[in-house]
Amino acid sequence: MSNTALLPVTALTPVYVLIGLFLLAAAWHAARDDSHPRRRSSALFWGLLAMLFLIGDGLPSAVVGAVIVALALIAGAGGVGRGVRRERCADERAAQAARLGNRLFLPVLLIPLVTVVGVIASKLLLVDGKPLLSGQQVTLLALSLGCVLALLAACRATRESPARAVDAGRGLLEAIGWAALLPLVLAVLGGLFAAAGVGESIASLVASVVPTDNRLACVLAYCLGMAAFTMVMGNAFAAFPVITGGVGLPLLVGVHHAEPASMVAIGMLAGYCGTLMTPMAANFNIVPAALLELRDANAVIKAQIPTALLLLAANVAIMEWVVFRHAG
Numbered sequence: 001m002s003n004t005a006l007l008p009v010t011a012l013t014p015v016y017v018l019i020g021l022f023l024l025a026a027a028w029h030a031a032r033d034d035s036h037p038r039r040r041s042s043a044l045f046w047g048l049l050a051m052l053f054l055i056g057d058g059l060p061s062a063v064v065g066a067v068i069v070a071l072a073l074i075a076g077a078g079g080v081g082r083g084v085r086r087e088r089c090a091d092e093r094a095a096q097a098a099r100l101g102n103r104l105f106l107p108v109l110l111i112p113l114v115t116v117v118g119v120i121a122s123k124l125l126l127v128d129g130k131p132l133l134s135g136q137q138v139t140l141l142a143l144s145l146g147c148v149l150a151l152l153a154a155c156r157a158t159r160e161s162p163a164r165a166v167d168a169g170r171g172l173l174e175a176i177g178w179a180a181l182l183p184l185v186l187a188v189l190g191g192l193f194a195a196a197g198v199g200e201s202i203a204s205l206v207a208s209v210v211p212t213d214n215r216l217a218c219v220l221a222y223c224l225g226m227a228a229f230t231m232v233m234g235n236a237f238a239a240f241p242v243i244t245g246g247v248g249l250p251l252l253v254g255v256h257h258a259e260p261a262s263m264v265a266i267g268m269l270a271g272y273c274g275t276l277m278t279p280m281a282a283n284f285n286i287v288p289a290a291l292l293e294l295r296d297a298n299a300v301i302k303a304q305i306p307t308a309l310l311l312l313a314a315n316v317a318i319m320e321w322v323v324f325r326h327a328g
Contacts, residue, residue: 011137015144020053026170030083038081042174045074049181075178082174096158103157107150114149118142175290179282186234186280193233193242202246210251216320218251223316226267227274227308234280236271243267258323266323270315276308277301 023046030036031043048067056064074080097104122138151165173180202225206212210221225247229239248267252258275281278301285300296302 012140015140016053018144018148020050022166022169023047023050023053023173025166026050026173029167029170030174033083036081036083038079039083041074041077041079042081042083045071045080045178046173048074071178071181075181080174080178082177083171100157106157107154110150110153111143111146114146115139115142118145172291176282176287177290179286179290182234182280182282186238189233189238193238198242198246200246202242203250206247206251212251212255215256215324218247218256219316219320222247222252222263222267223270223312223319226271227277227312230271230274231278231280234275234278234282236268236275239271239274240264240268243271252323256324259326263319263323266315266319270312270319273308273312273315276304276311 027043027045027047027050030039030046033039036042048071052059052064052067059067119138119142122142151162154160155162155165206221206225210217212218222243225243226236226239229243230236233239244264244267248258248263249260252263253260275284279286279298285304286297289297289300294300
Protein backbone atom coordinates (compact mmCIF):
# COMPACT_ATOMS: atom_id res chain seq x y z
CA MET A 1 0.00 0.00 0.00
CA SER A 2 1.38 3.39 -0.97
CA ASN A 3 2.47 5.77 1.76
CA THR A 4 1.87 8.80 -0.43
CA ALA A 5 -0.08 11.40 1.54
CA LEU A 6 -3.41 12.47 0.19
CA LEU A 7 -3.93 16.10 -0.78
CA PRO A 8 -5.03 18.15 2.22
CA VAL A 9 -8.78 18.70 2.24
CA THR A 10 -10.35 21.86 3.63
CA ALA A 11 -13.79 23.42 3.54
CA LEU A 12 -12.73 25.42 0.47
CA THR A 13 -11.44 22.40 -1.49
CA PRO A 14 -14.68 22.06 -3.56
CA VAL A 15 -14.36 25.73 -4.54
CA TYR A 16 -10.77 25.26 -5.69
CA VAL A 17 -11.76 22.12 -7.62
CA LEU A 18 -14.55 23.94 -9.47
CA ILE A 19 -12.22 26.79 -10.40
CA GLY A 20 -9.53 24.34 -11.47
CA LEU A 21 -11.94 22.38 -13.67
CA PHE A 22 -13.14 25.57 -15.33
CA LEU A 23 -9.55 26.64 -16.04
CA LEU A 24 -8.80 23.16 -17.35
CA ALA A 25 -11.75 23.45 -19.74
CA ALA A 26 -10.44 26.83 -20.91
CA ALA A 27 -7.02 25.27 -21.57
CA TRP A 28 -8.59 22.35 -23.45
CA HIS A 29 -10.70 24.59 -25.68
CA ALA A 30 -7.73 26.87 -26.39
CA ALA A 31 -5.57 23.89 -27.37
CA ARG A 32 -8.22 22.63 -29.81
CA ASP A 33 -8.97 26.02 -31.36
CA ASP A 34 -7.03 26.21 -34.63
CA SER A 35 -8.08 29.84 -35.10
CA HIS A 36 -6.58 30.89 -31.76
CA PRO A 37 -3.64 33.28 -32.33
CA ARG A 38 -1.81 32.01 -29.21
CA ARG A 39 -3.17 28.48 -29.07
CA ARG A 40 -0.32 26.57 -27.45
CA SER A 41 0.92 29.24 -25.05
CA SER A 42 -2.61 30.13 -23.92
CA ALA A 43 -3.44 26.48 -23.32
CA LEU A 44 -0.23 26.08 -21.34
CA PHE A 45 -0.97 29.18 -19.27
CA TRP A 46 -4.50 28.15 -18.27
CA GLY A 47 -3.44 24.53 -17.83
CA LEU A 48 -0.65 25.44 -15.40
CA LEU A 49 -3.01 27.68 -13.47
CA ALA A 50 -5.59 24.88 -13.33
CA MET A 51 -2.94 22.55 -11.94
CA LEU A 52 -2.23 24.96 -9.07
CA PHE A 53 -5.90 25.03 -8.09
CA LEU A 54 -6.39 21.28 -8.43
CA ILE A 55 -3.21 19.83 -6.90
CA GLY A 56 -1.20 22.85 -5.75
CA ASP A 57 -1.32 21.83 -2.09
CA GLY A 58 0.28 18.51 -2.94
CA LEU A 59 3.18 19.98 -4.91
CA PRO A 60 6.57 20.94 -3.43
CA SER A 61 6.97 24.66 -2.82
CA ALA A 62 9.80 24.85 -5.36
CA VAL A 63 7.55 23.39 -8.07
CA VAL A 64 4.76 25.85 -7.26
CA GLY A 65 7.26 28.71 -7.42
CA ALA A 66 8.55 27.48 -10.80
CA VAL A 67 4.99 27.31 -12.14
CA ILE A 68 4.31 30.88 -11.00
CA VAL A 69 7.50 32.07 -12.71
CA ALA A 70 6.43 30.22 -15.87
CA LEU A 71 3.01 31.93 -15.76
CA ALA A 72 4.70 35.32 -15.45
CA LEU A 73 7.02 34.58 -18.38
CA ILE A 74 4.17 33.41 -20.62
CA ALA A 75 2.07 36.46 -19.80
CA GLY A 76 5.02 38.84 -20.09
CA ALA A 77 5.90 37.48 -23.53
CA GLY A 78 2.36 38.11 -24.77
CA GLY A 79 1.54 34.42 -24.86
CA VAL A 80 -2.01 34.74 -23.51
CA GLY A 81 -4.37 35.53 -26.37
CA ARG A 82 -8.05 35.55 -27.17
CA GLY A 83 -9.64 32.97 -29.43
CA VAL A 84 -12.19 33.66 -32.13
CA ARG A 85 -15.64 32.73 -30.87
CA ARG A 86 -18.91 32.77 -32.75
CA GLU A 87 -21.13 35.36 -31.14
CA ARG A 88 -24.83 35.75 -31.67
CA CYS A 89 -25.76 38.71 -33.83
CA ALA A 90 -27.29 41.83 -32.28
CA ASP A 91 -30.80 40.90 -33.49
CA GLU A 92 -30.62 37.46 -31.85
CA ARG A 93 -29.41 38.95 -28.56
CA ALA A 94 -32.16 41.61 -28.63
CA ALA A 95 -34.83 38.99 -29.32
CA GLN A 96 -33.65 36.79 -26.47
CA ALA A 97 -33.44 39.75 -24.09
CA ALA A 98 -37.00 40.72 -25.00
CA ARG A 99 -38.19 37.16 -24.38
CA LEU A 100 -36.51 36.89 -20.99
CA GLY A 101 -37.41 40.38 -19.76
CA ASN A 102 -36.66 41.01 -16.10
CA ARG A 103 -35.82 37.36 -15.55
CA LEU A 104 -32.34 38.28 -16.77
CA PHE A 105 -31.70 39.90 -13.39
CA LEU A 106 -32.58 36.83 -11.31
CA PRO A 107 -29.21 35.03 -11.64
CA VAL A 108 -27.35 38.25 -10.86
CA LEU A 109 -29.44 38.93 -7.76
CA LEU A 110 -29.07 35.35 -6.55
CA ILE A 111 -25.35 35.77 -5.95
CA PRO A 112 -25.51 38.49 -3.25
CA LEU A 113 -28.74 37.07 -1.82
CA VAL A 114 -27.34 33.56 -1.32
CA THR A 115 -24.08 35.01 0.01
CA VAL A 116 -25.83 37.09 2.68
CA VAL A 117 -28.23 34.29 3.66
CA GLY A 118 -25.36 31.79 3.79
CA VAL A 119 -23.25 33.99 6.04
CA ILE A 120 -26.17 34.60 8.40
CA ALA A 121 -27.25 30.95 8.44
CA SER A 122 -23.69 29.78 9.13
CA LYS A 123 -24.00 31.12 12.67
CA LEU A 124 -26.32 28.19 13.34
CA LEU A 125 -23.61 25.66 12.38
CA LEU A 126 -22.00 25.11 15.77
CA VAL A 127 -19.80 22.34 17.14
CA ASP A 128 -19.42 22.40 20.92
CA GLY A 129 -20.75 25.93 20.90
CA LYS A 130 -18.16 27.16 18.39
CA PRO A 131 -18.68 28.06 14.71
CA LEU A 132 -17.97 25.15 12.38
CA LEU A 133 -16.40 27.44 9.77
CA SER A 134 -14.29 30.57 10.06
CA GLY A 135 -15.64 33.90 8.85
CA GLN A 136 -13.54 33.96 5.66
CA GLN A 137 -14.45 30.38 4.77
CA VAL A 138 -18.14 31.07 5.27
CA THR A 139 -18.08 34.10 2.99
CA LEU A 140 -16.22 32.32 0.18
CA LEU A 141 -18.35 29.18 0.43
CA ALA A 142 -21.58 31.20 0.41
CA LEU A 143 -20.36 33.25 -2.54
CA SER A 144 -19.38 30.11 -4.44
CA LEU A 145 -22.76 28.51 -3.73
CA GLY A 146 -24.46 31.68 -4.96
CA CYS A 147 -22.46 31.55 -8.19
CA VAL A 148 -23.38 27.89 -8.80
CA LEU A 149 -27.08 28.54 -8.16
CA ALA A 150 -26.93 31.63 -10.38
CA LEU A 151 -25.41 29.51 -13.15
CA LEU A 152 -28.19 26.92 -12.86
CA ALA A 153 -30.84 29.66 -12.82
CA ALA A 154 -29.31 31.28 -15.90
CA CYS A 155 -29.25 27.95 -17.76
CA ARG A 156 -32.87 27.33 -16.85
CA ALA A 157 -34.00 30.82 -17.88
CA THR A 158 -32.11 30.86 -21.19
CA ARG A 159 -32.61 27.13 -21.93
CA GLU A 160 -28.90 26.80 -22.57
CA SER A 161 -26.66 23.98 -21.39
CA PRO A 162 -23.94 24.34 -18.76
CA ALA A 163 -21.44 23.61 -21.55
CA ARG A 164 -22.58 26.80 -23.28
CA ALA A 165 -22.08 28.68 -20.02
CA VAL A 166 -18.55 27.29 -19.69
CA ASP A 167 -17.79 28.33 -23.27
CA ALA A 168 -19.11 31.84 -22.65
CA GLY A 169 -17.09 31.99 -19.43
CA ARG A 170 -14.00 30.94 -21.36
CA GLY A 171 -14.54 33.82 -23.76
CA LEU A 172 -14.83 36.25 -20.86
CA LEU A 173 -11.71 34.78 -19.23
CA GLU A 174 -9.73 35.15 -22.44
CA ALA A 175 -10.97 38.73 -22.83
CA ILE A 176 -9.61 39.52 -19.37
CA GLY A 177 -6.42 37.54 -20.04
CA TRP A 178 -3.53 37.46 -17.58
CA ALA A 179 -5.10 40.34 -15.63
CA ALA A 180 -7.41 37.75 -14.04
CA LEU A 181 -4.43 36.71 -11.92
CA LEU A 182 -3.69 40.16 -10.51
CA PRO A 183 -6.00 39.92 -7.45
CA LEU A 184 -4.34 36.63 -6.45
CA VAL A 185 -0.82 37.94 -6.98
CA LEU A 186 -1.49 41.21 -5.15
CA ALA A 187 -2.97 39.36 -2.17
CA VAL A 188 0.23 37.33 -1.89
CA LEU A 189 2.31 40.48 -2.32
CA GLY A 190 0.45 42.21 0.52
CA GLY A 191 1.15 39.32 2.86
CA LEU A 192 4.77 39.25 1.78
CA PHE A 193 5.21 42.97 2.46
CA ALA A 194 3.62 42.66 5.89
CA ALA A 195 5.84 39.68 6.81
CA ALA A 196 8.94 41.51 5.56
CA GLY A 197 8.33 44.47 7.87
CA VAL A 198 7.72 47.03 5.13
CA GLY A 199 5.51 49.01 7.51
CA GLU A 200 8.37 49.58 9.93
CA SER A 201 10.68 50.63 7.08
CA ILE A 202 8.11 53.13 5.84
CA ALA A 203 7.67 54.50 9.36
CA SER A 204 11.39 55.19 9.71
CA LEU A 205 11.54 56.71 6.22
CA VAL A 206 8.59 59.02 6.86
CA ALA A 207 9.99 60.06 10.23
CA SER A 208 13.25 61.07 8.56
CA VAL A 209 11.54 63.12 5.84
CA VAL A 210 8.29 64.47 7.31
CA PRO A 211 8.29 66.89 10.26
CA THR A 212 6.41 64.65 12.67
CA ASP A 213 5.42 67.57 14.90
CA ASN A 214 3.46 69.10 12.00
CA ARG A 215 -0.03 67.63 12.03
CA LEU A 216 -0.93 68.55 8.44
CA ALA A 217 2.31 67.04 7.17
CA CYS A 218 1.46 63.76 8.90
CA VAL A 219 -2.05 63.81 7.44
CA LEU A 220 -0.63 64.36 3.97
CA ALA A 221 1.89 61.57 4.49
CA TYR A 222 -0.85 59.15 5.53
CA CYS A 223 -3.40 60.01 2.82
CA LEU A 224 -0.88 60.35 -0.01
CA GLY A 225 0.91 57.23 1.23
CA MET A 226 -2.33 55.24 1.15
CA ALA A 227 -3.07 56.43 -2.40
CA ALA A 228 0.48 55.85 -3.66
CA PHE A 229 0.90 52.43 -2.06
CA THR A 230 -2.50 51.39 -3.35
CA MET A 231 -1.33 52.32 -6.84
CA VAL A 232 1.64 50.00 -6.34
CA MET A 233 -0.34 47.17 -4.74
CA GLY A 234 -3.49 47.59 -6.83
CA ASN A 235 -5.64 47.19 -3.75
CA ALA A 236 -6.33 49.51 -0.81
CA PHE A 237 -6.85 46.53 1.50
CA ALA A 238 -3.28 45.40 0.83
CA ALA A 239 -1.89 48.91 1.36
CA PHE A 240 -3.91 49.56 4.52
CA PRO A 241 -1.96 47.48 7.10
CA VAL A 242 1.39 48.70 5.79
CA ILE A 243 0.65 52.45 5.71
CA THR A 244 -1.59 52.49 8.78
CA GLY A 245 0.95 50.53 10.79
CA GLY A 246 3.83 52.65 9.54
CA VAL A 247 2.30 56.15 9.48
CA GLY A 248 -1.27 56.30 10.79
CA LEU A 249 -0.90 54.66 14.19
CA PRO A 250 2.55 55.89 15.27
CA LEU A 251 2.22 59.46 13.97
CA LEU A 252 -1.43 60.48 13.72
CA VAL A 253 -2.68 58.46 16.71
CA GLY A 254 0.48 58.22 18.79
CA VAL A 255 1.82 61.76 18.33
CA HIS A 256 -1.21 63.86 17.39
CA HIS A 257 -3.92 61.85 19.21
CA ALA A 258 -6.16 61.27 16.18
CA GLU A 259 -9.39 59.35 16.68
CA PRO A 260 -8.53 55.88 15.25
CA ALA A 261 -11.92 54.79 13.88
CA SER A 262 -12.54 57.83 11.71
CA MET A 263 -8.86 57.98 10.73
CA VAL A 264 -8.79 54.48 9.27
CA ALA A 265 -12.14 54.98 7.49
CA ILE A 266 -10.95 58.14 5.76
CA GLY A 267 -7.58 56.52 5.12
CA MET A 268 -9.26 53.69 3.22
CA LEU A 269 -11.14 56.25 1.12
CA ALA A 270 -7.81 57.89 0.31
CA GLY A 271 -6.51 54.50 -0.76
CA TYR A 272 -9.49 54.01 -3.06
CA CYS A 273 -8.42 57.19 -4.86
CA GLY A 274 -5.23 55.36 -5.77
CA THR A 275 -7.29 52.45 -7.08
CA LEU A 276 -8.80 54.76 -9.69
CA MET A 277 -5.37 55.71 -11.05
CA THR A 278 -3.49 52.43 -11.44
CA PRO A 279 -3.46 49.59 -13.99
CA MET A 280 -2.57 47.28 -11.09
CA ALA A 281 -6.25 47.43 -10.09
CA ALA A 282 -7.02 45.35 -13.13
CA ASN A 283 -10.54 44.33 -12.11
CA PHE A 284 -11.55 48.01 -11.94
CA ASN A 285 -9.53 49.59 -14.73
CA ILE A 286 -8.07 47.11 -17.21
CA VAL A 287 -10.85 44.53 -17.39
CA PRO A 288 -13.57 47.07 -18.37
CA ALA A 289 -11.32 48.40 -21.15
CA ALA A 290 -10.74 44.85 -22.39
CA LEU A 291 -14.41 43.88 -22.26
CA LEU A 292 -15.43 47.07 -24.09
CA GLU A 293 -12.60 46.49 -26.58
CA LEU A 294 -11.33 50.04 -26.17
CA ARG A 295 -8.32 50.94 -28.31
CA ASP A 296 -6.59 52.57 -25.34
CA ALA A 297 -6.12 50.07 -22.50
CA ASN A 298 -5.68 52.99 -20.07
CA ALA A 299 -8.76 54.91 -21.21
CA VAL A 300 -10.66 54.16 -17.99
CA ILE A 301 -7.75 55.35 -15.84
CA LYS A 302 -7.34 58.57 -17.81
CA ALA A 303 -11.03 59.37 -17.39
CA GLN A 304 -10.87 58.73 -13.63
CA ILE A 305 -7.71 60.68 -12.73
CA PRO A 306 -9.35 64.14 -12.31
CA THR A 307 -12.05 62.68 -10.06
CA ALA A 308 -9.49 60.69 -8.06
CA LEU A 309 -7.30 63.74 -7.39
CA LEU A 310 -10.31 65.83 -6.37
CA LEU A 311 -11.50 63.11 -3.98
CA LEU A 312 -8.01 62.68 -2.56
CA ALA A 313 -7.80 66.40 -1.77
CA ALA A 314 -11.25 66.19 -0.16
CA ASN A 315 -10.15 63.24 1.99
CA VAL A 316 -7.11 65.18 3.22
CA ALA A 317 -9.34 68.12 4.19
CA ILE A 318 -11.93 65.88 5.85
CA MET A 319 -9.29 64.01 7.84
CA GLU A 320 -7.71 67.25 9.06
CA TRP A 321 -11.16 68.50 10.15
CA VAL A 322 -12.66 65.29 11.60
CA VAL A 323 -10.11 63.02 13.27
CA PHE A 324 -8.64 65.59 15.68
CA ARG A 325 -11.87 67.03 17.05
CA HIS A 326 -11.41 65.24 20.36
CA ALA A 327 -7.65 65.67 20.57
CA GLY A 328 -6.36 67.29 23.74
